[in-house]
Amino acid sequence: MEDFLVEMGVAGLTGRLKRLNDLFVYQTKQFYDEHDIDIEPNWHMIFLMLEKHDSLTVTEIAEAIQISHPAVIKLTNKMKKNGYVESFRNPDDLRKQQLKLTKKAMKKLPLLKRYWDAGEKSLNDLLNESEHLLFQLEQLENNLKLSGFKERMEVYLKNT
Amino acid sequence: MEDFLVEMGVAGLTGRLKRLNDLFVYQTKQFYDEHDIDIEPNWHMIFLMLEKHDSLTVTEIAEAIQISHPAVIKLTNKMKKNGYVESFRNPDDLRKQQLKLTKKAMKKLPLLKRYWDAGEKSLNDLLNESEHLLFQLEQLENNLKLSGFKERMEVYLKNT
DNA sequence: AAAAAATATGTAACCGGTTATATTATTTTG
């Protein structure tokens, strides 16, 4: 069976994007496992945000890393269970849950940063041949958001 | 809240890959909806494969488009329910289910192809600024598979 | 040719995310 993915535009692209993502996540997870670090790849961003901002609400995090707020709740609940995050009600607005890194998390940060650094360097390594990839992906995303794929399809469809 | 995703390497990349993919899938789905085509974006590849090969088994499809075989079964079951795919046992090997496009599917193909063509052109449009994106993504995937991310991380970790 | 191993499919349980819905607190408006 020949390799369909290469030759097939749209369908192929989305498959490729997904698999690439999975590969990164999977390998990072394995790396954590082998080093006995009880954190998950998708906590990385939340760690970094909370390090920078001391305490943040669920929605602030959701918006910043662009996932739904139920997803943030699930993630941070797990982080709480592992003792890395705690929360308190914001006294000025009782609706808000302020999320915060625990002491345990702060203490572990330097170690984690060593790992993340290694990850960063490895990624740069992998990207050295495709320098502008990140930029291009960002641009593609913006193009897509502005005058979307759908609208373009309509135009082309009319001209056939 | 500033834009974390841009500045953050690995974590940012995987987020970006996922969202880009979602955007494509979502917009394609919407497009189908508005044109009253009762097919789903992820059927595209299977349609194309079955058009080319007349009849294929579950595992052949799974390998070619690189998803798990239970996923193929779910997809094709839905396609069957919509009357686009049928199957028969391979008489030479009774384990195998041969999947095949129905007459209804064959009749609808020309129409679908017009849509897919428009999609293809739109994608090229979007990629015209980032010419080598597809190639680069493929290369990144290969690099990643060969000497994986994890192994690279180990190396960098030792040098700190 | 019988036993063991491998292959193809199907099903169940799970996973990380989503949207839809509910509840509570705050802000805006008449």
Add this chain to the structure above:
DNA sequence: CAAAATAATATAACCGGTTACATATTTTTT
């Protein structure tokens, strides 16, 4: 200031995929 609208969080139900497990058939080994 009461009523309505909005915002923040929490939870439920779902979705598209996965891995783990079960079953039937074929192939290999002895």
